[in-house]
Amino acid sequence: MTAKETTVHEYYQSTVDHYADQYSPSYPGYPANLKRLDMLVRRARELKIKTLLDCGCGEGTPISRLHEDAGVDVWGFDFSDKMARASRAKLEAKGLHGRVWTGDITQASSFNPVELKRPAAFDASLAAGVFPHLTED
Numbered sequence: 001m002t003a004k005e006t007t008v009h010e011y012y013q014s015t016v017d018h019y020a021d022q023y024s025p026s027y028p029g030y031p032a033n034l035k036r037l038d039m040l041v042r043r044a045r046e047l048k049i050k051t052l053l054d055c056g057c058g059e060g061t062p063i064s065r066l067h068e069d070a071g072v073d074v075w076g077f078d079f080s081d082k083m084a085r086a087s088r089a090k091l092e093a094k095g096l097h098g099r100v101w102t103g104d105i106t107q108a109s110s111f112n113p114v115e116l117k118r119p120a121a122f123d124a125s126l127a128a129g130v131f132p133h134l135t136e137d
Contacts, residue, residue: 016083020059023062037061051075051119052072052073052074052125053125054074055110055126063087063100068094074091074099075122076099080102084103105130
C-alpha cells in the first residue's frame with residue numbers, strides 16, 4: 001500500500017463503530033451521506049434495479065437500505081476488512097449470506113472473488129465514497 005492508501009485504510013478501520021451515524025436523521029453535522037443514500041434508494045426504485053455491486057460498501061448501511069427499501073439484491077466489497085466484516089454481519093442478520101468480501105477497487109480480482117457465488121453481471125454498481133481516495137482515475 002502507498003502512504004496515502006495506508007492513511008485511508010487506517011481511517012476507515014478506526015471509524016467502523018460509528019460510521020453508520022452519518023446516515024442517521026439525528027446526525028449533528030450536515031447529513032450528506034443520508035441525502036446521498038435517499039437519492040440512491042429513490043433512483044434504484046425508479047430504474048427498477050434488481051442487482052447491485054457496491055465497491056467500497058463500508059459498514060453496510062447503504063446496501064442494507066437498498067435491499068430493504070428498494071428490493072435490490074445487493075453485493076459488496078470494501079478494502080477495510082473491519083468495514084467488510086461489519087457490512088457482512090449487517091446483511092447476514094437479514095438472511096443475506098456470502099454477499100460481502102474484502103477487496104480493493106483498483107484490483108480486478110476484487111470484482112470476481114472465486115470463493116463466493118455471485119451474479120455474472122449486475123444491473124448497477126456503486127462506488128459512492130471511493131473515488132476521492134483513488135490516486136489514479
